[in-house]
Each structure stands twice: as C-alpha cells, then as structure tokens.
Amino acid sequence: MTIQHKPPAALQLVSRSEEGGLRLAFSGALTLACLPKAEGLLQSALKPLEQERAQGARPAFALFDLRGLSQLDSSGALLLNLKAESLRARGIPCEYTEIAEGHAELLHQAALPQGQGPAAREKKLPFPAALGKRVCDSALLLASLTAFLGSVLSCLGGLFRHPSRLRAAPLIYHMEEVGLKAVPIVSLLTFLIGLVVAYMGAQQLALFGADIFAVNLLEVTVLREMAVLITAIVVAGRSSSAFTAQIGAMVANQEVDALRSMGLNPLALLVAPRMLALILCLPMLVFIADIMALFGGAVAILFTINISFTAFITQLGSVAKLNNALVGLIKTPFFALAIGLIGCFHGFRATSSAESVGFLTTLSVVQSIFAVIVLDALFAIFFSTIRM
Amino acid sequence: MTQTAQHNSSRTGAEEAGTAISLRGICNRFGSQLVHEHLDLDIQKGEILGLIGGSGSGKSVLLRTILGLNRQSAGSVTVMGVNMEKAPEKERSKARQQWGVLFQEGALFSSLSVGENIAFPLREFTSVSQQMREAIARMKLSFVGLPQDAFDKLPGELSGGMKKRAGLARALVMDPAILLLDEPTAGLDPLSAAAFDALLLKLRASLNLTVCMVTHDLDSLYAVCDRVAVLAEKRIYAVDSIDALMTLDYPWIQEYFTGPRGRAARRGVD
Structure with missing residues (x-):
C-alpha cells in the first residue's frame, strides 16, 4: 500500500527499433489529464517511421507495449486507437502487446464509429450568397408578418x-x-x-x-x-x-x-x-x-x-x-x-x-x-x- | 491526505473496498418542514445504488445535497474522502471533477450544439487539443448510443430520450469515478429504458464506475442496482439488495415491491 501515497506516475514513452519495426513502451498513467503530453510524445516517437517512409523504405511494424501502463481511461484509449488506426491506414501494421487486465475492454470500447470522417458541417456561405440568404430570410419573415396581419x-x-x-x-x-x-x-x-x-x-x-x-x-x-x-x-x-x-x-x-x-x-x-x-x-x-x-x-x-x-x-x-x-x-x-x-x-x-x-x-x-x-x-x- | 490519495489508486482497475460518497447526520429543513433528520448513507466504490422513496420524501433534495446545490442544515457530505464543507476549495473542486451528473431533463446548454455540450468540460478543465476534444466527444456520443448526426444538432432539436443520452455523454466525458443520475429512465419508452440499463452495466464494467441513481423504474432497479436505499421517515430506512429489503416488515416497501408493477418487474427478471 505504499503506492497509495504517491501521485500516479507520469507518462513515459520509450521507443526502440526492433527487427525493422518500432516498439513503443508506455509506462505511467495515460489519462485525460496528460493527454496533450501523450499526443506530443507519440508524435515525436513516431517520427522515425515517417522518415523511413520518406526514404522509400517500408517500416515493418509498430508495436504498442502497454505493460508499464498503470492507468488508462477512455480518452487515453481513444488516443492509442486513433494513432494505431492512422498507422494502419498508411500501410504499417500496428499491434498492442502486454495489455493489462482491465485495459483490454477499454481499448475495445474506445473507438470512433466506423466511417466517421470529418464532420459534415453546414458550410459557411461565401459573402454574396450569405447576403442573399439574409435578404431572402428577411423577405420571407416580412411576408409571414403580412400574412399574420391579414389573419x-x-x-x-x-x-x-x-x-x-x-x-x-x-x-x-x-x-x-x-x-x-x-x-x-x-x-x-x-x-x-x-x-x-x-x-x-x-x-x-x-x-x-x-x-x-x-x-x-x-x-x-x-x-x-x-x-x-x-x-x-x-x-x-x-x-x-x-x-x-x-x-x-x-x-x-x-x-x-x-x-x-x-x-x-x-x-x-x-x-x-x-x-x-x-x-x-x-x-x-x-x-x-x-x-x-x-x-x-x-x-x-x-x-x-x-x-x-x-x-x-x-x-x-x-x-x-x-x-x-x-x-x-x-x-x-x-x-x-x-x-x-x-x-x-x-x-x-x-x-x-x-x-x-x-x-x-x-x-x-x-x-x-x-x-x-x-x-x-x-x-x-x-x-x-x-x-x- | 491518505484519503485523497486513495481515489488516485482506486481507478487502476484493482477493485478495493472504500466509500465513494458518505453522508453523516444530514438534516434538511425548509421552513418548518423537516425533510431529512440525521440521515446516514454510504455509497461503496464500484456499486450501483438505487435510491427510492415516496413522492415528497426528499430524494431529489438528497441528491442536490450531495451535489452541494442545497446546503444541508446539519451533517456532513464526504466525496472521495473530501469533506465538502470543510476542505479547502481546491480539493473540493477536484472532488467535484470526480463526478458526472445527469439531471432529469438532461440540462444541456441550449445555446451549444450537442457536440459542444459534450466537449464543454474538456474545454474548461483540460488542455486537450480541439481535434482530440471532438474525437473524445464523438466517442462518448456513440458510447451512449446516439447517431453521429446528432453531434451538430442543438438540444432543442432532440427528443427527450436523446437529450438524456446526450446529457449522459456529457456527464461521462471526463471519465468520472462517480455517476449521479436523477430519474435516468423516466419518460423513456421501455426499449430505450432497457437500453439505458444495459448501457449503465457496460459502463460500470469498462470504466469501473460508482453509480447512484434516483429512480422509480422497478425494471431498472431489478436490472442494474446492486443495492437499493429506501428513503422513508426522514432517513435512509434501509440499504440492501431487493431480496433482503422484501423481508423487511415495512408497509411502504412491501407495497412497493409486491404491488402489481413490482411483481411484474420481478417476473421480468426471473
């Protein structure tokens, strides 16, 4: 019970080249509170892969080693899943190893729904169209006000x-x-x-x-x-x-x-x-x-x-x-x-x-x-x- | 200090005994009307506790007291080892970030879209990037079973049940240790209510949540609650499993569980 008096260990990430691939060993807590830091760490750790790709070599694989991970929450799990998916999308196989008990379910649950691209938001209209829309809206409002006056x-x-x-x-x-x-x-x-x-x-x-x-x-x-x-x-x-x-x-x-x-x-x-x-x-x-x-x-x-x-x-x-x-x-x-x-x-x-x-x-x-x-x-x- | 450190390790997955919320000697008085008198209640970590009681027995007042929205006349509220009256503001604020709350009608901010509503606590309390905030919000949205096209809608455009789900997604976005629910299944159709129960069990399994829910839904009580607290005679009359409660010789409890609806719900479980 000595651990209880310490705050959770800070997140650390060690990357090692291994048989043409890359092993990323996580340790500490990967939670919402340290998510920005985690993003930065992952970014810099994955740089070698990018460089290899730029040189035309095809990296063999990436391995996320989660043995040292003491805490994981759904946001952390989502970050891992997103990174893994983006690697796979670029043709680099990516796997998890040494998943701690209790984290597996989280990693399984924390996923974005399939086929979810960037949001299909209402596009901002260019200036003339926006002006036209406003004029039309106002005219419609005036028309319905007139109709209301009539009734x-x-x-x-x-x-x-x-x-x-x-x-x-x-x-x-x-x-x-x-x-x-x-x-x-x-x-x-x-x-x-x-x-x-x-x-x-x-x-x-x-x-x-x-x-x-x-x-x-x-x-x-x-x-x-x-x-x-x-x-x-x-x-x-x-x-x-x-x-x-x-x-x-x-x-x-x-x-x-x-x-x-x-x-x-x-x-x-x-x-x-x-x-x-x-x-x-x-x-x-x-x-x-x-x-x-x-x-x-x-x-x-x-x-x-x-x-x-x-x-x-x-x-x-x-x-x-x-x-x-x-x-x-x-x-x-x-x-x-x-x-x-x-x-x-x-x-x-x-x-x-x-x-x-x-x-x-x-x-x-x-x-x-x-x-x-x-x-x-x-x-x-x-x-x-x-x-x- | 020992107590504050406890919640840090409570979420490593290793289930350990401990109280998430503890109420001691709570008295609530409105004018001359005494609602609660020396009320004690302990909510254990990792359990789903149902809170029942007749109309006007002060269930909602009790929930508001836990949340600090209603200052009790006497007694103390302790959340994750932090005394919510005496502890310094910094610790209390930390304790408040440990819980997620779902109000009866969802209480979504009407000027923000559903997605912005869900991401709101992230924006206020963390320095997560905009892109990641949206990803987390979308994950929570699908977690509670809402379609992704609800993300950009305004709360006014959602049905009552969808509002509740969106409210739940907002309550869950910070991965709280405790979830407080006020009548989560009231006003939902039976299918949605059953889905809500299933969702709650799933959440508890994957996030190791502690849940306290005020409810009148007997099916819900049977389906998800580990223990049920009965609010009667201005205090917690009993806290136990439903089977144990039914052996008690208290007329209201007997009527509650053995009335026509209670029997029907029980048959549904058997």
Whole structure:
C-alpha cells in the first residue's frame, strides 16, 4: 500500500527499433489529464517511421507495449486507437502487446464509429450568397408578418360582426396591464420631456426677446411628436415584450396546440384581446401624456421666464390649434397595431426551447420600437404633404 | 491526505473496498418542514445504488445535497474522502471533477450544439487539443448510443430520450469515478429504458464506475442496482439488495415491491 501515497506516475514513452519495426513502451498513467503530453510524445516517437517512409523504405511494424501502463481511461484509449488506426491506414501494421487486465475492454470500447470522417458541417456561405440568404430570410419573415396581419385583421373584423364573441374579461385584464399600469411611467417621462423642451426653447428664444413663443414651440413639438413617440416607445418596450414572452411560453408548453386541437382559434383567444386592448389604450395614454408634457412645460416656463400658469394657458389658448393634438392622436391606433402585431407574431414563432423565447422577446422589442419610429417618419411626410 | 490519495489508486482497475460518497447526520429543513433528520448513507466504490422513496420524501433534495446545490442544515457530505464543507476549495473542486451528473431533463446548454455540450468540460478543465476534444466527444456520443448526426444538432432539436443520452455523454466525458443520475429512465419508452440499463452495466464494467441513481423504474432497479436505499421517515430506512429489503416488515416497501408493477418487474427478471 505504499503506492497509495504517491501521485500516479507520469507518462513515459520509450521507443526502440526492433527487427525493422518500432516498439513503443508506455509506462505511467495515460489519462485525460496528460493527454496533450501523450499526443506530443507519440508524435515525436513516431517520427522515425515517417522518415523511413520518406526514404522509400517500408517500416515493418509498430508495436504498442502497454505493460508499464498503470492507468488508462477512455480518452487515453481513444488516443492509442486513433494513432494505431492512422498507422494502419498508411500501410504499417500496428499491434498492442502486454495489455493489462482491465485495459483490454477499454481499448475495445474506445473507438470512433466506423466511417466517421470529418464532420459534415453546414458550410459557411461565401459573402454574396450569405447576403442573399439574409435578404431572402428577411423577405420571407416580412411576408409571414403580412400574412399574420391579414389573419389578425380578419379575426378582428369577425369580432366586429359578432361582438358577443368578444371575451370581456381578458380584454379588461389586458387593458389594465397595457394601459393602466403604464400610466405612471408614461406620465413621468412625458412630464420630463415637456420640461426639457420648454426649458431649452425658452432659453434660446430669450436671446431674441421672443421668450413667450416657447409656449408655441412646446405645443407643436409635444402634441405633434414627442408625447406620442415617447408613449409608443414605452408601450412597445413594455407590452410587445410581454406579449412575445406570454405567447411564446404558451407555444413552448404546447398550450397553443391544445387550443387548436380543441378547435379553438388562438388568434381570437390570445391575439384579439391583446390587440384591442392596445388599440383602445394607446390613444388614452397619449392623451394623458399630452397633458403631462404641457404641464411639465408650464412648470419649466414658470421658473425660467417667469410666466404664470394663467398667462401660459392664455397664450396656449391663443396659439393652440386642434390640428396638432389630432395629428398626434391619429397616429396612435397604427402604432398600437404595429406593436401588438410584432409582439404576438414573434410569440407564435417560438419553438420548444426556452432559449428561443428569450431571443424572440429581445427581437420583438427592437423591431416594434423600430416600426414605431419608421411609421412616425412616414406620418410626418404624409401630414406635411396634406398640409395638416 | 491518505484519503485523497486513495481515489488516485482506486481507478487502476484493482477493485478495493472504500466509500465513494458518505453522508453523516444530514438534516434538511425548509421552513418548518423537516425533510431529512440525521440521515446516514454510504455509497461503496464500484456499486450501483438505487435510491427510492415516496413522492415528497426528499430524494431529489438528497441528491442536490450531495451535489452541494442545497446546503444541508446539519451533517456532513464526504466525496472521495473530501469533506465538502470543510476542505479547502481546491480539493473540493477536484472532488467535484470526480463526478458526472445527469439531471432529469438532461440540462444541456441550449445555446451549444450537442457536440459542444459534450466537449464543454474538456474545454474548461483540460488542455486537450480541439481535434482530440471532438474525437473524445464523438466517442462518448456513440458510447451512449446516439447517431453521429446528432453531434451538430442543438438540444432543442432532440427528443427527450436523446437529450438524456446526450446529457449522459456529457456527464461521462471526463471519465468520472462517480455517476449521479436523477430519474435516468423516466419518460423513456421501455426499449430505450432497457437500453439505458444495459448501457449503465457496460459502463460500470469498462470504466469501473460508482453509480447512484434516483429512480422509480422497478425494471431498472431489478436490472442494474446492486443495492437499493429506501428513503422513508426522514432517513435512509434501509440499504440492501431487493431480496433482503422484501423481508423487511415495512408497509411502504412491501407495497412497493409486491404491488402489481413490482411483481411484474420481478417476473421480468426471473
């Protein structure tokens, strides 16, 4: 039992020429821990064979002498087998001798499956093909998003014709989640935006002595663009991610399959209440946002150019046209549609792995914010063309 | 030191008596609920031990306690002679590399391909070349009976049974001395489950493994387990061969082995 106090002996390899062949005597432990070393040792020990071959001589044989081997694990056995096989492939017979009891089974088991060449991996496409593939994939995704829009609209249309099919409880639940619970964050953000816009405007306009026009500036910027955009971006971040995660988890858990197998339409049950809640709530949220932004602006103007609330309201009343507020509000159902559509669409793309839901959630937030901003730009062009 | 040196020689093939894992006085408490109370268990080197017990008897908690995923309220866990609480971190980490674990659903890393999953411990703990890593991973893949085209698949593309096999390949890649399995045959069809049992016996024969498996599969218990530990009344009620267990006068054990399914499994063995 004295051996027990020593660490396993380090691997050693002695090579000896023998009747035109080569005998490789292993001793020590050939295990995973010393595999890199073993590879190096084998490489240098087999060099003479290579040289003989290069000189045209045909080496007689190679012999792996395993007598001194104290430890062998499956990785070590695999290395030996691989080396032996590569020798045989080059026409050099290769045998094992003096296999210790217990190692034979390991050597027998440790083999790569037959006919296993290098992996048949998916080849990396060259640049133009890769670009083409990406474009095609994106186009296909856009096409299926459009198809999804179509089926959602037809489902919503069906609900308009038969309002009794609309389930009130989930609709109200989602209105609370999407609308009511977003009020604090939307209010705070738009208050601050109003504050900043009015403050910066007042500072710049004061240089011309036109500081009262800060109110006009505030009214246009906030009602037309800022309040709508900020609200829509917050809602996109909150709700489209939530929709993707909820529906994605249901898809992954086969709940959607269960619904379909019962003959129920997942669009009507899962998508319609979410879409309707968004379409109903976003205009209300934007209305609140408008008021909060104007309030924020009034506070900033009070403290920078000392115009009282009453004066602010009088000025606002004289410049405000219904136009700007309407332009802001008209956009909201379209934003709502885009946010809900992208959120639900990615939810249905989930597969059974938990990872896909996480990935799609990120994707749906990015895409819905992107969609909101692109739509806003298109609306800006549209409204300036019709001079509204 | 003597104890740490023991595991080095334990794998030379010469079978020697010794404990691979030893639990002493384990208590586990969740809130006011006491799951284990002064639980002792020794797992001998080279044996296949089955762990059974009713639902909620704390089999999985016990496994998690051995793995160090669940800190026991009292008692000690010793793995290959290393006390998993008091020994220095270096030794504990070494002891942890001595075991391979198969979780119930395989617990494959979903962002890595099956091959990368299997080679993952090699990449983290050894300096084996990329080429050799792939060779070892492919060997383990065929070892557990998976086709080679599974190598480049993602775990999400595999069936439940294949995930388990891939998880087993990952657990085996470092040639562990101990294998801990959580319900390895649950959810497998009978043929796959039988193949799994055969695989376990083959592995034990060629790698000299110590196996501890939580299982409910009576066929598995009869086919592969040398001893069965019964978890009841908050402790290990008995550890013995199935035949010896059946002589015990404890209602749950009697029902377990002599119920309709128990009898059927027994007939399968006879």
